[in-house]
Amino acid sequence: MTEVVSLSVPCRTVFGWSYTGIMSRSAQRIVMKFGGTSVGDLDRIRAVAARVKKQVEAGCEVAVVVSAMAGETNRLVGFCQSLSPLHDPAEYDAVVATGEQVTSGLLAIALQNLGVKARSWQGWQVPVETDDAHSKARIARIDGAKLGLCMTEGVVPVIAGFQGVGPDGRIATLGRGGSDTSAVAVAAAVKADRCDIYTDVDGIYTTDPRITSKARKIDRISYEEMLELASVGAKVLQTRSVELAMKEKVRVQVLSSFADDSPVDDSCLPGSLVVDEDEIVEQELVSGIAYSRDEAKISVRRIPDCPGIAAAIFGPLSDANINVDMIVQSTGEDGMTNMTFTTGKGDLERTIAIMEAARPTIQYGQLMTDSDVVKISVVGIGMRSHAGIASTMFKTLADRAINVQVISTSEIKVSVLIGAEYAELAIRALHTAYGLDAA
Ligand code: ADP
Ligand code: ASP
Ligand code: MG
Secondary structure (H helix, E strand, O other), rough: OOEEEEEOOOOOOOOOOOOOOEEEOOOOEEEEEOOOOHOHHHHHHHHHHHHHHHHHOOOEEEEEOOOOOOOOOHHHHHHHHHOOOOHHHHHHHHHHHHHHHHHHHHHHHHHHOOOEEEEEEEHOOOOEOOOOOOOOOOOEEEHHHHHHHHHOOOOEEEEEOOEEEOOOOOOOOOOOOOOOHHHHHHHHHOOOOOOEEEEEOOOEEEOOOOOOOOOOOOOOEEEHHHHHHHHOOOOOOOHHHHHHHHOOOOOEEEEEEEOOOOOHHHHHOOOEEEEOOHOHHHHHHHOOEEOOOOEEEEEEEEEEEEOHHHHHHHHHHHHHOOOOOOOOEOOOOEEEEEEEEEEOOHHHHHEEEEEHHHHHHHHOOOOEEEEOEEEEEEHHHHHHOOHHHHHHHHHHHOOOOOOOOOEEOOOOOEEEEEHHHHHHHHHHHHHHOOOOOOO
């Protein structure tokens, strides 16, 4: 591929790129992202450097995005939680972003040791501009100019994932798993041919391969299905990374950093590819099953049933940037109503504080919470045209005496909230019931 870009290339509004001169580019341009276990210790970082060197030697222009070393972000989050469960999200960002800063510097050193020109980039240096939602910020714009120049000059940029800079000029992080989104955003900004997400499994599976050995590797999955799977808990890719890949048409491959094989070109990719629906020849009815343990159930009980209750409950939560997922309202004959909803476990303390502060307005009788729950979801584009997917799910769970607490659906997904102790049993049973088990 040869491409000539010049100063007259217009800047895009969301993910902008601009170059400082006219240059030609014939090499494949690849973004390689390495997750926590892939850079878990110095040996792993050396192995990653060797893998990057191989791609550079194969003639590719490479940008690398890294996560913190495995366990590091949890350790940093734990410090913030221990000092104060209701800590300032901007200070949390200042703390947790350090994990990626360390890895980017270490990998740049490891690459230089191998004779590969490299330098580290922090989010604010690129810059990766975000909105003001500290601890779960969204990327608003990336200027790919400096990174693009670095790559064409033969220097590998090693970018700290998960972080950017907010409108207040302070470090902002992108939510857990956010380095995937950094990688896709960088790939869009530097117009990469592909974004390779290296992790500890060799692709995207029909369910988490750590739950059942019968999980099957998927060669190609549509953006839409992967988006749905990620949004309901398949943490192999962060939801926003898939959203962005779909919008910016970035080809994303998920592959193992522990296997020997590295992709040479698009015709022999070892991992799973996330692509447009029309690039997939055979479409399964159900493509996968995901679960999320990061769920907390909140029941606001005995509320006088009148217009404005939902706004009074969910308005203050949205003002505090708390995402609410499943919602059920049930009203009794006595005119009192109950509102049950789920949030992420990390938002539970703040949700309780907000609900308690709103009690005089909402006038509820009782607030109950339960963090011992898991959400199981079945996803498949085939649901658009086939009935019976949900009933198979309910029957399979009923046959194992698993009680369904909350249900929610979308066009291509059915989710249920069940007791956490039933997670593995439910996933394995559903995997078999939908015919997903590997032969
Ligand atoms: P990284 O640190 O590389 O970002 P993650 O832990 O975030 O890695 O994501 C990889 C993990 O995602 C795997 O170890 C696997 O347990 C889990 N996972 C969940 N669902 C799936 C799935 N459908 N296919 C593959 N992996 C999955
Ligand atoms: N280090 C961050 C996390 O553990 C971001 C990432 O790994 O993608 O969530
Ligand atoms: Mg991850």
